[in-house]
Amino acid sequence: MCDEQTEKDNEKFAQAGGALNRRDFSKLSAAAIMTLMAPASALGQEVVEESDVSVTMANGTGADGVSDCYFVRPSSGKHPAVLMWPDIKGLRPAFKAMGKRLATEGYSVLVVNPFYRDAKAPVVPEGASFQDPDTRKFLIGMARKLTQDASMSDARAYISFLDAQDSVDTSRKVGTMGYCMGGPLIMRTAAAVPERVGAAASFHGGGLVTDREDSPHLLIPTSPAHVLHAIAENDDERGPDAKNVLAAAYKAAGVPAEIEVYAGTLHGWCPPDSTVYNKEQAEKAWSRVNALFETALA
Numbered sequence: 360m361c362d363e364q365t366e367k368d369n370e371k372f373a374q375a376g377g378a379l380n381r382r383d384f385s386k387l388s389a390a391a392i393m394t395l396m397a398p399a400s401a402l403g404q405e406v407v408e409e410s411d412v413s414v415t416m417a418n419g420t421g422a423d424g425v426s427d428c429y430f431v432r433p434s435s436g437k438h439p440a441v442l443m444w445p446d447i448k449g450l451r452p453a454f455k456a457m458g459k460r461l462a463t464e465g466y467s468v469l470v471v472n473p474f475y476r477d478a479k480a481p482v483v484p485e486g487a488s489f490q491d492p493d494t495r496k497f498l499i500g501m502a503r504k505l506t507q508d509a510s511m512s513d514a515r516a517y518i519s520f521l522d523a524q525d526s527v528d529t530s531r532k533v534g535t536m537g538y539c540m541g542g543p544l545i546m547r548t549a550a551a552v553p554e555r556v557g558a559a560a561s562f563h564g565g566g567l568v569t570d571r572e573d574s575p576h577l578l579i580p581t582s583p584a585h586v587l588h589a590i591a592e593n594d595d596e597r598g599p600d601a602k603n604v605l606a607a608a609y610k611a612a613g614v615p616a617e618i619e620v621y622a623g624t625l626h627g628w629c630p631p632d633s634t635v636y637n638k639e640q641a642e643k644a645w646s647r648v649n650a651l652f653e654t655a656l657a
Contacts, residue, residue, distance in 0.1 A: 441466045532556065585655040
C-alpha cells in the first residue's frame with residue numbers, strides 16, 4: 360500500500376535513474392502524458408468528447424454534496440461505462456489522460472475526485488511528494504474519510520450519474536478500475552452495485568486484505584463481477600499472503616479472478632506521472648484490463 364516505506368522505495372528507484380524526475384513530470388501536459396503511456400497505434404483512432412462535471416452525491420447538499428469529476432466518452436453512440444478511482448494523489452492530468460485513452464477504446468469513463476468532501480481537484484500541486492510529511496498527513500487525512508460506508512455510497516452516486524448519460528449503454532455492465540487506495544474502492548464499488556458492475560480491476564492496490572471487520576476481501580461473495588488484481592512486486596514482498604487469501608476467496612465465491620504479481624515493479628508503477636512508472640508492465644496491465652472489460656461487460 361502507499362505509505363512512507365513505499366515512497367522511500369520509490370525515491371531510491373528514481374535516484375538510481377529509473378524514471379523521470381518530478382520536475383520532468385510537472386512539465387507534462389495531459390496530451391503529452393497520453394502520448395507517453397500509449398502506443399502510437401492506439402492514439403487518435405476515435406474522436407472523444409470530454410468535460411469537467413459535477414456529480415450530486417448522496418446527501419445532495421453543501422460543498423461536500425457535489426463531486427467534481429472528469430467525464431470522457433466517444434463522440435457518438437452508446438458505450439459501456441467505466442468508473443475510475445485515482446490513487447492517493449487524486450484526480451489530475453495523468454488520470455485524465457488515462458481516462459481519455461480508455462474512451463478512445465470505446466468506453467464512457469468517469470474519473471472521480473474521491474476527496475470531494477475536502478477539496479476540489481487537483482488536491483495537491485504537480486510534483487507533490489508523498490514523502491513530504493505535510494503532504495502525506497493531508498492526503499491520509501482525506502483518505503481516512505473514505506470508509507466502507509462512505510465509498511459504497513459514493514460508488515452508487517457515480518454509477519447513477521453514468522447510467523443517466525446518453526453515451527452510456529445501460530444494457531451492458533459497468534466496469535471499475537482503481538489504483539493504490541483505489542484498490543479497495545473497486546471492490547466496494549462491485550459490492551455496492553452488484554447488479555450493475557460486471558468487472559473490477561485494481562493496480563498496485565493497497566489494503567485489499569486486512570484483519571479488520573471491513574476488510575475489502577470480505578465483500579467478495581457479495582458481487583459476481585469478474586476481477587483483475589495487478590500487484591506490485593514490492594507490495595507482494597511486504598505482504599505475500601494477500602494474493603493467496605484473495606485467490607481462495609474468489610474461488611470459494613465462484614468468481615473469475617486474475618491475480619498476478621508484476622515482476623520488477625514498485626508500488627505506483629502504472630500512472631505515467633509516477634517516479635516509478637514502468638511502461639512495459641503498465642502496458643501489460645492495460646492490455647489485461649481491456650481483455651477483462653471486453654469479456655465481462657457484455
